[in-house]
Structure formats: structure tokens, C-alpha cells
Amino acid sequence: MVKAIQIGLGHWGFSWTKEVIPKVPTVEMVGYVDTSLDATARVQTELGIDPKLCFSSLDEAAKHTDAVLAICTLRTEAHYPVVKRCLELGYHVIVEKPFTTTIAQGKELVALAKAKGKVLMVSQNYRHQPAPIAAAKLIAEGKFGAMNMVSIDFRRHGPSQGYRYWDMPDPLLADMSIHHFDLMRYVLNDEPVRLSCRT
Ligand SMILES: NC(=O)c1ccc[n+]([C@@H]2O[C@H](COP(=O)([O-])OP(=O)(O)OC[C@H]3O[C@@H](n4cnc5c(N)ncnc54)[C@H](O)[C@@H]3O)[C@@H](O)[C@H]2O)c1
Incomplete structure (x- = not known):
């Protein structure tokens, strides 16, 4: 224990x-x-x-x-x-x-x-959910050929989900985007070389 x-x-x-x-x-x-x-x-x-x-x-x-x-x-x-x-x-x-x-x-x-x-x-809980696991498998198997670009469109209705970090500067980048960043590492089985962000 x-x-x-x-x-x-x-x-x-x-x-x-x-x-x-x-x-x-x-x-x-x-x-x-x-x-x-x-x-x-x-x-x-x-x-x-x-x-x-x-x-x-x-x-x-x-x-x-x-x-x-x-x-x-x-x-x-x-x-x-x-x-x-x-x-x-x-x-x-x-x-x-x-x-x-x-x-x-x-x-x-x-x-x-x-x-x-x-x-x-x-x-980092998102990488344990079924959809990312399935996506990672498809990429690893090369189902659709080699990967050359990933584009993510993320949206959620914050107020009805209890999201309340409005007092944080740039909350989508500062609080949420780590999920998608980590999912890219996981799904692509790769590490970033360079990173830039802008709001
Ligand atoms: N894993 C996920 O899917 C997921 C989803 C949403 C939020 N989060 C993360 O969970 C974290 C917590 O978010 P939250 O909404 O629960 O925050 P919150 O503001 O509701 O709760 C924080 C709590 O910590 C207490 N606290 C602050 N400083 C303290 C200290 N020094 N000692 C003891 N207690 C202290 C506060 O009184 C408060 O009760 C955030 O980092 C958020 O990004 C994760």
C-alpha cells in the first residue's frame, strides 16, 4: 500500500x-x-x-x-x-x-x-482514452501512409462544462493546449524539435 x-x-x-x-x-x-x-x-x-x-x-x-x-x-x-x-x-x-x-x-x-x-x-489523462489510442495505432501501422502535417481544431462550450480559468492569461494555451501537445507526442510517437505559440 x-x-x-x-x-x-x-x-x-x-x-x-x-x-x-x-x-x-x-x-x-x-x-x-x-x-x-x-x-x-x-x-x-x-x-x-x-x-x-x-x-x-x-x-x-x-x-x-x-x-x-x-x-x-x-x-x-x-x-x-x-x-x-x-x-x-x-x-x-x-x-x-x-x-x-x-x-x-x-x-x-x-x-x-x-x-x-x-x-x-x-x-496527463487524455492519452489513456480510447480515441487517441486508436489514432496512435493507425499512425503506427502507416494505415494512411507517412504523416507530414497535423491540424487540430479544438472547441468546447466552456461555460456548460464548468471551465472557469478566465482569469488566467491566454487560458486555452496556458491551461488546455498541453492536452493536445501531449496527444501529438503520443499519437505520432515522436518528440518536438521546436515550438512556437501565439494567441
Ligand atoms: N486532467 C483533466 O482532464 C483536467 C480537467 C480540468 C482541470 N484539470 C486541472 O486540474 C487542476 C485543478 O483545477 P481545479 O479546477 O480543481 O482548481 P480549483 O481552483 O477549483 O481548486 C484548487 C484548490 O486548491 C486550493 N489551494 C490553492 N492553493 C493551495 C495551497 N497552497 N495549499 C492547499 N490548497 C490550496 C484552493 O483552495 C482550491 O480549493 C488544474 O491544473 C487544471 O488544469 C485537469
Whole structure:
């Protein structure tokens, strides 16, 4: 069994608490952290989580639990400070996409994880869905010949899907496009040589 704490019980964090983590039989949850009392109250009332397992700070949870894994389900801007602290405290870490706000922050965390000998993993769930898996198979088999260009047209009705990162600069690029970027790596079984973005 892997003992874990979860940090960030907001919109998607709650869905990890309710839908994702309970389906992993090798994980034992020993702590839930959120700076918002409303968020910790919600997992207690709606999911029956023991209040003794709820904490308002990562350091407090670290003091009172013996977890080895930190599941960081926070918004992007909180990833760098929280993941950094988790690694300093000696946790293995899985963090929601997108990894960090800047490449420098990402490199620093990767180096820190390496120095500490800890696993640092970014959750990227789209590549585990059936459609990308089928597309990757078609490409690998060369079903339609050699690939020379990929064009993606992505649209969704954000408001009805609960999308709410309007306060983030360029949210489609900063929050969502990592999904499509990672899918290109996966479906094409290739790595980028150069990247540019514009809004
Ligand atoms: N994998 C997917 O398909 C998918 C889909 C949507 C969103 N996401 C990602 O999930 C992540 C979380 O999004 P969200 O909508 O749940 O965010 P959110 O803003 O609803 O929740 C973040 C929570 O973290 C808490 N928090 C912030 N700083 C903290 C700190 N230092 N210590 C403890 N708690 C802190 C906040 O109080 C809040 O409850 C984002 O990175 C988003 O991109 C992933």
C-alpha cells in the first residue's frame, strides 16, 4: 500500500477524491489538504472523509501523517510552490497538468526531484482514452501512409462544462493546449524539435 495525501480539493480535486483515488486499491489516503475550509468541509459532508484527516496546510499534514506520496490537484499557479515544498518534505509527487507556469520552474522541480531521488509525475489523462489510442495505432501501422502535417481544431462550450480559468492569461494555451501537445507526442510517437505559440 502507498500512503498518500491530496493537496487541492477544488473543482477537479474533488473529482479525484470522489472518482479517481478510491478506484486505486494500492493507495491508502491519510490526509486531505486545502487552504479553503469550504473545500475540506465539502469532502467531509459529501464523501464522509474523517475530519481528523483534513488539514489546512501541507506542512501541518506532513507533521501529522506518514504519507510517501503527494497528489497535487491544484490550479497551475500553485503547482510550483506546492510541488517544491512536497519534494523538500520528501514526498513522491503526482501533479495535475499543466506542470508549471514557466519552463524554468519546471526544470527546477525536475532537478529537485532527481536530487531527492523522488518520482515526479504529471497527470496527463487524455492519452489513456480510447480515441487517441486508436489514432496512435493507425499512425503506427502507416494505415494512411507517412504523416507530414497535423491540424487540430479544438472547441468546447466552456461555460456548460464548468471551465472557469478566465482569469488566467491566454487560458486555452496556458491551461488546455498541453492536452493536445501531449496527444501529438503520443499519437505520432515522436518528440518536438521546436515550438512556437501565439494567441
Ligand atoms: N486532467 C483533466 O482532464 C483536467 C480537467 C480540468 C482541470 N484539470 C486541472 O486540474 C487542476 C485543478 O483545477 P481545479 O479546477 O480543481 O482548481 P480549483 O481552483 O477549483 O481548486 C484548487 C484548490 O486548491 C486550493 N489551494 C490553492 N492553493 C493551495 C495551497 N497552497 N495549499 C492547499 N490548497 C490550496 C484552493 O483552495 C482550491 O480549493 C488544474 O491544473 C487544471 O488544469 C485537469
